[in-house]
Amino acid sequence: MGRARSETDFGFRRVPLSDKQALVDDVFQSVAARYDLMNDLMSGGLHRAWKEALVTAVNPPKGDRPFALLDLAGGTGDVALRVADAGGPGTRVTVADINRQMLAVGRERAKAARRNIAFVEANAESLPLPDRSFDSVTIAFGIRNVPRIEAALAEAYRVLKTGGHFLCLEFSAVDVPGLDAFYDLYSFNVIPALGRVVTGDAEAYRYLVESIRRFPRPERFAQMLRDAGFRRVSFQRLTGGVVALHSGWRL
Ligand SMILES: C[S@@+](CC[C@H](N)C(=O)[O-])C[C@H]1O[C@@H](n2cnc3c(N)ncnc32)[C@H](O)[C@@H]1O
Numbered sequence: 001m002g003r004a005r006s007e008t009d010f011g012f013r014r015v016p017l018s019d020k021q022a023l024v025d026d027v028f029q030s031v032a033a034r035y036d037l038m039n040d041l042m043s044g045g046l047h048r049a050w051k052e053a054l055v056t057a058v059n060p061p062k063g064d065r066p067f068a069l070l071d072l073a074g075g076t077g078d079v080a081l082r083v084a085d086a087g088g089p090g091t092r093v094t095v096a097d098i099n100r101q102m103l104a105v106g107r108e109r110a111k112a113a114r115r116n117i118a119f120v121e122a123n124a125e126s127l128p129l130p131d132r133s134f135d136s137v138t139i140a141f142g143i144r145n146v147p148r149i150e151a152a153l154a155e156a157y158r159v160l161k162t163g164g165h166f167l168c169l170e171f172s173a174v175d176v177p178g179l180d181a182f183y184d185l186y187s188f189n190v191i192p193a194l195g196r197v198v199t200g201d202a203e204a205y206r207y208l209v210e211s212i213r214r215f216p217r218p219e220r221f222a223q224m225l226r227d228a229g230f231r232r233v234s235f236q237r238l239t240g241g242v243v244a245l246h247s248g249w250r251l
Contacts, residue, residue: 008147011210020147021123025099027204028075028145032101034199036076041198042191042205050243051079051140053236054169057247058136060087067091070134070159072124072152073142075099077106077117083138084115096122096129097142125151132161140169144215153228160250166230170221171212172237172244179240187212218244 006017015023031038039047060067060083067090071080074095084093095117097103103119110117122128124139125148137156146152156166174180187209195205216224218235221244225233230248237244 009211009214011207011214017147021098023207024145024147027201027207028099029101030201031195031199031204032076032099032105035102035105036078038195038198038205039078041194046239046242047141050169050238050245051082053238053245054079054138054140054167055082055086057167057245058083058086058138058165060091060136062088064088064090067136068134069093070129070137070156071095072137072139072156073097073145074119074138074140075102075106075142077109077119079138079140080106080117081109081113081115084113084117092118094118094120094129094134096120096124096127098123124155127155127159129159131158132164134159134164135161136165136167138167138169141171143168143170144211149224150228153224153230157229157250162250164250166225166246166248166250168221168225168246170215170244170246172215172218172241174241175237176240183242218246221246 007014008017008020010020010023058069067087069083074080074097077095080093080095084091095106100121103121107119124146137160143149143152160166174183191209192202192206196202222233222235225246225248231251233248235244235246
């Protein structure tokens with residue numbers, strides 16, 4: 001008997017691990033131009049509040065003190081721009097994302113906002129960045145798309161300085177009775193339909209919704225952070241568990 005090929009989830013489908021990244025890349029290539037608009041429509045603007053909670057936790061210094069942030073799977077630069085706005089002149093922001101189309105939107109946004117943000121095309125599983133070079137590493141709604149999550153966590157740990165802070169914002173499991181049924185109905189019916197109207201791609205948004213359901217529950221993800229070496233690991237549920245903000249330190 002031959003060795004089973006390793007498989008993983010792509011939404012509710014099981015796919016060879018080696019195929020997942022290309023499938024994910026197709027999703028984001030398809031939606032890049034309307035990605036930010038869709039975030040506002042899907043979440044009723046709530047994603048802004050979740051990202052503000054992330055930026056508050058990053059807490060970039062207001063003054064000249066040097067502070068280097070890496071935003072992994074940073075896509076259109078939404079988190080990067082918020083951190084750049086919140087930080088002082090010493091704050092230096094780098095976005096790494098595997099998708100050229102998402103990065104292109106981000107570069108345009110940074111140019112329009114007159115923000116000097118570095119955009120790097122890179123796989124979170126294997127970063128072309130030096131060890132211990134960032135004070136903070138963030139990833140928002142990105143980790144569940146990465147095929148080898150452990151590899152990405154190991155890379156985030158590697159590029160953090162000692163004393164550096166890792167923060168991850170990700171969809172989670174709704175645990176408020178009543179809200180869970182509404183959330184299911186909304187996710188599986190409204191979001192793909194909205195995706196079809198706004199981006200012409202209902203399947204991309206079906207994947208996004210399904211991938212949320214397949215992502216580990218926050219307690220298990222917290223353990224994955226500990227296994228990657230992070231210390232003082234904690235998480236906070238936001239909006240009845242729609243989203244969780246995870247935190248860990250390289251000490
Ligand atoms: C849902 S978007 C999140 C974008 C942004 N962080 C935000 O919150 O608006 C997910 C992003 O993950 C990126 N991504 C997927 N797999 C990746 C990988 N292996 N390495 C780096 N980025 C990846 C996608 O290209 C996409 O831009």
